[in-house]
Structure formats: structure tokens, C-alpha cells
Amino acid sequence: MEIQIRNRPSFANLLVRLVRGDRIVAESDAMASMSGAIRVTTRWSGGFWRAVLRKLFGGESLFINEFQTETQGDLVLTQPMPGDIECFDLRGGALFLQAGAFLACDPGIQLGISYAGIRSLIAREGLFRLRVSGQGRVWFGGYGGIITKELGGSEYIVDSGHLLGYEPTVSLHLGLAGGLVSSVLGGEGIVMKMRGPGRIYLQSRSIEGLAAWVNHHL
Amino acid sequence: MNVEILARPAASVAKLTLQQGEQVVCEVGAMIAMSAAFNVQTSARSKGGGGGLWSGVKRMMAGENFFLNEFTARAPEQTLIIGPGLCGDVIHHPMSGGSLIIQGSSWLASGPGITIDATFQGVGKALFSGESVFWVHCSGRGDVLLSSFGAIYEVDVDGSYVVDSGHIVAFEDTLGFELGKVGDSWLQSMLSGEGIVCHFKGRGKLYCQSHNPPSFGKLLGPMLRAR
Numbered sequence: 030m031e032i033q034i035r036n037r038p039s040f041a042n043l044l045v046r047l048v049r050g051d052r053i054v055a056e057s058d059a060m061a062s063m064s065g066a067i068r069v070t071t072r073w074s075g076g077f078w079r080a081v082l083r084k085l086f087g088g089e090s091l092f093i094n095e096f097q098t099e100t101q102g103d104l105v106l107t108q109p110m111p112g113d114i115e116c117f118d119l120r121g122g123a124l125f126l127q128a129g130a131f132l133a134c135d136p137g138i139q140l141g142i143s144y145a146g147i148r149s150l151i152a153r154e155g156l157f158r159l160r161v162s163g164q165g166r167v168w169f170g171g172y173g174g175i176i177t178k179e180l181g182g183s184e185y186i187v188d189s190g191h192l193l194g195y196e197p198t199v200s201l202h203l204g205l206a207g208g209l210v211s212s213v214l215g216g217e218g219i220v221m222k223m224r225g226p227g228r229i230y231l232q233s234r235s236i237e238g239l240a241a242w243v244n245h246h247l
Numbered sequence: 248m249n250v251e252i253l254a255r256p257a258a259s260v261a262k263l264t265l266q267q268g269e270q271v272v273c274e275v276g277a278m279i280a281m282s283a284a285f286n287v288q289t290s291a292r293s294k295g296g297g298g299g300l301w302s303g304v305k306r307m308m309a310g311e312n313f314f315l316n317e318f319t320a321r322a323p324e325q326t327l328i329i330g331p332g333l334c335g336d337v338i339h340h341p342m343s344g345g346s347l348i349i350q351g352s353s354w355l356a357s358g359p360g361i362t363i364d365a366t367f368q369g370v371g372k373a374l375f376s377g378e379s380v381f382w383v384h385c386s387g388r389g390d391v392l393l394s395s396f397g398a399i400y401e402v403d404v405d406g407s408y409v410v411d412s413g414h415i416v417a418f419e420d421t422l423g424f425e426l427g428k429v430g431d432s433w434l435q436s437m438l439s440g441e442g443i444v445c446h447f448k449g450r451g452k453l454y455c456q457s458h459n460p461p462s463f464g465k466l467l468g469p470m471l472r473a474r
Contacts (some may be wrong), residue, residue: 035398035400036256036397036398036400036457039256039257039258039334039398040256040257040335040336040397040398040457040458042397042398042457042458044400056440057439057440057441058411058439058440058441058442058462059440060409060411060429060441061410061411061414061455061456061457061459062402062408062409062410062411062414062455063408063409064407064408064409065406065407065408065409065446066407067409068430069429069430069435069439069441070430070435071430071435071438071439090440091438092438092439092440094439094440094441103402105400105455105457107397107457107458107459108458109458109459109462109463109465109466110458110463110466111257111334111397111458111463129466236466236467236470237470239467240467240470240471243467243471244470244471244472247471247472247474
């Protein structure tokens with residue numbers, strides 16, 4: 030199976046070349062086009078209860094699609110928003126993804142839901158997050174470009190709406206962006222501090238930011 | 248006419264260089280900038296193409312403008328920069344006979360040797376594929392410029408090919424498509440989130456767009472306040 034992320038970073042999409050025996054799993058409605066020789070099967074994402082939890086708390090869909098072929102063919106997978114796509118090799122580990130970021134993964138990957146905590150909720154990042162784990166790769170995307178940051182042992186402040194994903198070794202904390210006054214006046218308010226070690230993925234734009242701008246002009 | 252596509256794929260525009268007497272027909276509002284020595288004429292018909300009121304009406308039903316702008320160079324080496332309203336890609340499709348069927352709003356410009364008409368694709372297809380009832384039909388010899396939301400990719404179809412509704416930009420008329428399901432049953436097709444897809448058959452060139460405006464709209468729409 031050969032996978033290429035093309036048209037980066039503005040309109041990234043996956044071109045997947047499948048031969049007999051290859052399989053790839055993708056988020057519901059991710060298929061843009063495919064050869065006639067490709068077969069699709071639809072199933073609960075990670076079993077019935079996990080799927081329901083993912084739908085309720087993770088903002089993801091109930092079903093996922095698995096693509097395979099008896100011969101060979103091409104498949105194009107895409108996301109609803111214009112932006113970049115990244116690949117992460119899990120190597121038996123795990124990655125947390127924010128709602129809507131998941132696009133595709135190798136067939137052996139587990140898609141679960143995990144409790145992110147009250148701090149995540151206050152930082153407007155949701156009470157739950159998607160947990161992908163296992164042997165294989167996961168592809169996820171965002172609105173705008175994707176910024177990768179290795180935290181090491183340091184702390185990093187991330188504005189609400191820009192977080193895409195992070196490794197389980199990263200912990201979330203709350204804080205003020207500056208002093209009390211500048212935090213309120215500066216429009217940053219309460220910020221989320223991410224503490225390493227581990228890698229975090231950020232998106233360079235946020236849909237909420239776009240919606241706020243459009244609302245202002247309506 | 249020399250065609251150069253700039254700023255691909257996020258904010259593409261076409262830079263056209265025309266020699267004296269050369270002509271190009273563009274979508275109304277597509278002009279971004281141009282040299283001084285152009286004659287611009289707005290009409291419902293193009294010189295090369297079938298014309299008049301009826302083509303204008305059909306173009307409107309295909310999601311295009313009733314009017315067209317015709318640019319004629321009055322001096323050598325005149326440049327014209329054109330682009331679509333949304334972010335997205337522009338591609339150049341040279342035609343030497345045959346026909347190209349273009350999804351509603353994707354036609355951007357074409358040379359004088361191209362006849363622009365509208366073609367009926369069926370009410371059922373329009374209702375369920377998320378496209379218009381009429382599509383733009385280009386035939387003849389010359390250059391055609393297409394625009395999209397998202398990047399445009401080219402597929403050489405030989406046999407069968409499946410495209411999700413909302414991702415078609417244009418296809419050669421040696422191809423035809425039927426609406427259908429993805430997977431074994433309609434229930435599965437609905438559950439898969441793909442819903443109704445377009446099954447292409449035949450041999451020819453197909454242009455798809457990587458992104459789908461309605462999907463982005465569904466994501467953004469709920470966050471917008473009511474007017």
C-alpha cells in the first residue's frame with residue numbers, strides 16, 4: 030500500500046494505491062473518489078459501545094469504512110475543511126486526537142474514547158478525546174497548516190481551538206496568558222498549558238475563529 | 248494564447264497572454280487585472296459559440312452567469328489575469344475536438360474556438376448528486392479553463408470509477424455516469440456516510456476536486472448565527 034499526502038498544506042488529501050491484500054480504514058464520508066475495483070465495508074468504529082461513546086463525546090461518526098480490493102486500484106480520501114494532513118506512526122503506542130481531526134488509519138488500529146478531564150473542558154477542548162492506539166499509522170488533519178512541536182520537558186501555551194492532537198505523555202494544565210488584566214483585555218483569557226515530554230500537533234487556523242469573523246460580518 | 252497557472256492550488260489564478268486580435272471568453276467577474284489594450288464586450292453569446300438568449304438562460308440554470316465577457320487584445324503581448332471567487336484551484340484543459348461536460352460553476356474561461364452550451368443531466372441526478380440540472384457543455388478546439396474549491400486532480404478513467412457527489416469538476420463526454428450506492432446495499436451506503444455516489448463508465452478524462460464545498464459548509468454553518 031502506497032500512500033501520498035498531496036496538495037499540502039492548503040488542500041491536503043490522501044492518494045492511496047491499494048493492491049490485493051491491502052486495507053485502509055477511513056472516517057465516514059472521507060472518500061472523494063476511487064477506482065471501481067475497490068470494495069467498501071462499513072462497521073461500527075471500535076465496536077458498538079465505543080462507537081456510541083465516540084459519537085456522543087468525541088464528535089466523531091458512528092461508523093467507519095474499510096477499503097480493500099481483489100485486484101488493484103486508487104482511492105482518494107479527504108477532509109471537509111481546507112488544510113493540511115499529517116501521518117503519525119503509533120508503533121504500539123497511542124495518540125490523542127481532538128474531535129474531527131481523525132481521517133484514516135491502518136486496519137489494526139484501535140479507535141477509543143478517553144476522558145480528558147475538567148481542565149480540558151474549561152480550556153474548551155472537550156471533556157473527551159479520541160484515543161488511537163496499536164501497531165500502524167494514523168492520518169489526521171486540521172484547518173490551516175499543521176505545526177508540530179516536541180515539548181521535551183518544557184511547557185507550552187496553546188490557544189483554544191488550535192489543538193489537534195498530542196501524545197499521552199503530555200499533560201494539560203490551566204493558566205492565565207499574562208496578568209489578570211492583560212489576560213482579559215488581550216482576548217486570550219484562560220489558556221491551556223501543555224506540559225511535556227511528548228509531541229503536540231496544532232492547526233494554524235481555527236474553524237471557531239473563521240465562524241467568529243463571518244458572524245461579525247453578517 | 249499562452250496560459251500560465253499561478254499560486255496553485257490554494258489561490259490559483261490563470262495568467263493569459265494574448266497576441267493582437269486574439270480573444271478569450273470569461274465568466275463575468277473573473278477578471279482580476281489586465282493590460283490596457285483590451286476590448287471588453289459583455290453579451291449573452293460568444294462569437295464562436297452558439298448564442299443568444301436561450302444559451303444565456305441555460306447557462307444560468309447550469310449555475311453560471313447569464314452574461315459572458317469577451318476580451319479581445321488590441322496590441323501584442325497583452326496579459327489578462329482571471330480567477331474564481333472562492334479559494335481553490337484552476338486548471339487548463341486544451342481541447343482538440345470532442346466535448347467536455349463541466350459541473351455548474353467550474354467553467355472559468357475558454358478560447359473563441361470553443362462552443363459553450365448547457366446540457367441536461369436529468370432531474371434525478373441533480374437532486375441526488377448535489378449538482379445542477381444543467382451542466383456546461385464545451386466542444387470544439389481551443390483552451391478551456393476550469394476552477395474548483397480544493398485542488399483539482401485528473402483521473403484517466405478506463406472501465407469504472409466512483410466519485411462522491413460534490414467532487415466532480417468536469418469529464419469528457421466519452422464518459423457517462425449513473426448514480427448508485429457504495430458497497431453492497433443502500434443501507435450500508437447511507438451508514439458509510441458516502442450516501443449516493445456517481446459511478447463513471449467508459450474511457451476518458453475526469454477532473455475531480457479534492458474538497459467539497461457542502462461538507463465545509465456543514466462544518467461551519469452550525470457555528471454561524473441566524474441573520
